[in-house]
Amino acid sequence: MKLSNVYIICIVLLAFFMQSCSKMNDLHQKYLDEGEIIYAAKVDSVAPGAGKGRIQFEMFIRAQRIEIVRIFWNDYTDSIDVQVGNQTGVMKVLIENMAEKSYIFQFVSIDKFGHRSLPFEVTGSVYGDKFQSSLSNRDIKIKTTLVAGELTITWGGAVEKGTRCDVVYTNVTGAQVTRKVPMSETTTVITDGNFLANKDLKYRTLFLPEVTVVDTFYTDFKAIPIAEVISVPNGGFEAPSITGYSMNPQPNVWTFTGTGAGMQRNGSPYGANSAPEGVQTALIQRVASISQTFDFTAGNFALNFMAAQRGNEAQSFEVYFDNTLIGLCKPATANFEYFVSNTFTVTAGPHKITIAGTIASDDNSGFIDDVKLLLDL
Numbered sequence: 001m002k003l004s005n006v007y008i009i010c011i012v013l014l015a016f017f018m019q020s021c022s023k024m025n026d027l028h029q030k031y032l033d034e035g036e037i038i039y040a041a042k043v044d045s046v047a048p049g050a051g052k053g054r055i056q057f058e059m060f061i062r063a064q065r066i067e068i069v070r071i072f073w074n075d076y077t078d079s080i081d082v083q084v085g086n087q088t089g090v091m092k093v094l095i096e097n098m099a100e101k102s103y104i105f106q107f108v109s110i111d112k113f114g115h116r117s118l119p120f121e122v123t124g125s126v127y128g129d130k131f132q133s134s135l136s137n138r139d140i141k142i143k144t145t146l147v148a149g150e151l152t153i154t155w156g157g158a159v160e161k162g163t164r165c166d167v168v169y170t171n172v173t174g175a176q177v178t179r180k181v182p183m184s185e186t187t188t189v190i191t192d193g194n195f196l197a198n199k200d201l202k203y204r205t206l207f208l209p210e211v212t213v214v215d216t217f218y219t220d221f222k223a224i225p226i227a228e229v230i231s232v233p234n235g236g237f238e239a240p241s242i243t244g245y246s247m248n249p250q251p252n253v254w255t256f257t258g259t260g261a262g263m264q265r266n267g268s269p270y271g272a273n274s275a276p277e278g279v280q281t282a283l284i285q286r287v288a289s290i291s292q293t294f295d296f297t298a299g300n301f302a303l304n305f306m307a308a309q310r311g312n313e314a315q316s317f318e319v320y321f322d323n324t325l326i327g328l329c330k331p332a333t334a335n336f337e338y339f340v341s342n343t344f345t346v347t348a349g350p351h352k353i354t355i356a357g358t359i360a361s362d363d364n365s366g367f368i369d370d371v372k373l374l375l376d377l
Helices: 003-034 129-133
Strands: 045-050 054-061 068-073 078-083 089-096 101-110 120-126 144-147 150-154 162-170 176-182 187-190 202-207 226-231 245-247 255-257 261-265 280-285 289-296 299-309 317-321 324-329 337-340 344-346 349-357 365-376
Touching (some): 078 089, 176 187, 280 349, 299 324
Parallel strands (some): 144 226
Antiparallel strands (some): 162 176, 299 337
8 A cells, every 4th residue: 555545544534533522522512611510418318207187207417518408299399498507417397288198209408509419309108087087996806894893805806007095994083094005915904993883984096007107096985885794603514513524414503405405524525625614514415405594683684605616516506585586606616715695685583594506417516604694884
C-alpha cells in the first residue's frame, strides 16, 4: 500500500472519531449546562402505626441537615410539612382525618438551601367503621356458672386479631372491677364478685388490626348471663359404691328403667374413660333411661351434665323435664363432653327429670356423670 493511502485512511478515521465524541457530548451537555444536582439527606427509617381514622409515623433521622420533611400521599396530591430544624433522633408524626384504606407515603427531606432528597417510600393503613363492623365478641363456650360464690367463665377459642377481653363486675365491697383476660386464657374464675346481689356482669373484646398501632378497637359491652349451680341428689352417681358395673343399683334416688340402665365404676368391663366427677357414672344402653323426681324452687332452669360414648358406639340421649323434651345430647367420642339443655320454666314443687337412650339397635351404650341444675339469675 502506498504511503499516501495510509495517510488518507488515518485522516478519515480521525474525523469519524471526532464526530462520534461530539455526539456523545451532546447527550450530556444539557445536564452539564444545568450544573451539579445536590440532594438533601433522606430520613433513615420510618415505622407506621395504624389507627382509627389516623396514622402515626416514627421517623428516625441521623443527618443534621434536614430542615423539613414533606410527607406526600394519594399520588402526591396530599401532603403535610414536618418541621425538623436539623434535629436528629426519633420524631413522631400523627396525620388525622384519613379515609379508611391502605396508602403509599413518600417522605421527601428539604434542607435549608431548598435541596430535596429522593423520596423514602412507606406503606401504611388506616382503619375505621368498616373494620369496626367486622368485629365480634369472643364466644363464651358454656353457661357461666356460680358455685358457692365462685363464678366460672369458660371461653371459646381466641378470635383473630383479638388481644384480650375486659370483664366488668361489682365486687363484694361494691366497687366496679375490670378483669383483663388474655386470649390465651380458657377459663376465668372470679371469687370476689357479689353476683347474687348485683348481676351486672359484662364483657367486651379488644382488637389490634396490626402489630404496630396507635388505636385499639373494642366491641360493645355484652351482658354475661349467670347461672347458679344447684346440686342434684347423687348427681355424681357415687352411691351406692359398686364394683365393676351394676344394673339398677339400690338403694338409690335414681330410677333405672330398662335392662340396660345402671352404673359403672372406673376400670369396669365397659371401658369408659375416667369419671369426670368421682369414680362412678351412670350407664345407659339402647333405650334404657334414668330419672329422678325432687322438689324445685320456681325459676328458669337448665339441666347440665357430662356425657360420653362407649368406644366408637353411637348412643344419643333425650332429656326431659316432666314430659317435655328439653334437649338432645349425642357425644362425639369416648371423651366426656359438657352438655346443657334448653332453658325450662319451673313452678315450685316436685318435678321429674329423665335422661333416656335413643338407639335401640345393637349394644349402643353411653355414660352420664356430674348432673346439675343451672338456675338463671
